[in-house]
Amino acid sequence: MGTPLGDFVRAKRDSIQPEALGLPDRGRRRSPGLRRIDLAGRAGISVEYLTRIEQGRDRNPSVAIVNALADGLSLDPAERAHLRYLAKITGGECVAHQQPVPPPREVRPSVLETLRLLEPGLALVHNRLGDILARTGAYEAVMRGTGLLEPPHPNLTRYVFTDPRARALFTDWDTVADEQAFDLWLGPSIENSEWFTAELAPVAGPDFTRRMHQHMVPARGVLRLRHPSGPELRLRRQSLDITEDAQQLVVLLPADDETGAAVERLRRPQPLRAIS
Incomplete structure (x- = not known):
């Protein structure tokens, strides 16, 4: 089962063309965008670890890993903020949250x-x-x-x-x-x-x-x-x-x-x- 963090990393990777990051064209790809091996290399992590994050099998990457992924994907400030937010809600803080409820409507x-x-x-x-x-x-x-x-x-x-x-x-x-x-x-x-x-x-x-x-x-x-x-x-x-x-x-x-x-x-x- 995927996670919001994994979904975002995968979607962003699929949207980036290698040449936009100065990477060589490695020929035909099974899916569009950046290969996992290229992103893993730019972020300084293993392909296996990146796969676990994208597939939702690792839900608690460190702050350093989240920042490395942001660097590897060349995220802008708004995208970096969203990545950090998704890492937060994907991690252990959200495992035991309360039942869904409507928000308050009061305006001070x-x-x-x-x-x-x-x-x-x-x-x-x-x-x-x-x-x-x-x-x-x-x-x-x-x-x-x-x-x-x-x-x-x-x-x-x-x-x-x-x-x-x-x-x-x-x-x-x-x-x-x-x-x-x-x-x-x-x-x-x-x-x-x-x-x-x-x-x-x-x-x-x-x-x-x-x-x-x-x-x-x-x-x-x-x-x-x-x-x-x-x-x-x-x-x-x-x-x-x-x-x-x-x-x-x-x-x-x-x-x-x-x-x-x-x-x-x-x-x-x-x-x-x-x-x-």
Whole structure:
């Protein structure tokens, strides 16, 4: 049985062409990407040990081994952080974790006050499962008609994978789907992520499961929306981690003058809504 750590190392190895790392072409390969012997050599470990990690038979590699694998794969800082996180949840700390549970939905008063100060800007608070826990009135006004905020407890991940309107709204739907699936690894807790994944997988289908386990760290560029009213909105995302609550405050800023004018037409003064 595989592990999140092994799945990531294997997926990343398969995605790297040897010539990108200055390695010689060894001819035909049974699978795409970097050979195990090449990665093992770059990381300074044996092929047999690398195989055990990828197949989930070694669940507790040392910090030095994790760093060596990151060096061998030439991971960028975001990918290195993800590798360290997967090593942590794959190891013994996760063997006896609690039963899957839904996450808390409370947003602390100081964060709600910050949202009020951001009006009339587009801003929201969410967790990594996609639960939209609070938003500015301007965000609600701009998202009106998309279907995202219709449920009593809106969830962006569920919307992306189960609501047909999401494919019409997000110009780069595939990229957004990859982002939402990846973020489930960063949920408020392992138990929360397991709860949500078990709930969503049967209705979202194999495309959701495939994206979640490909472990490709998303770049998170400009967010493009095909708004139901007509204009395409191009929005830059600025995020602030609320670490103690495992939440994020996200501000959406117009990326060009056309988007700024369209947002100005769409938003209307609305009271802040917190969902608890």
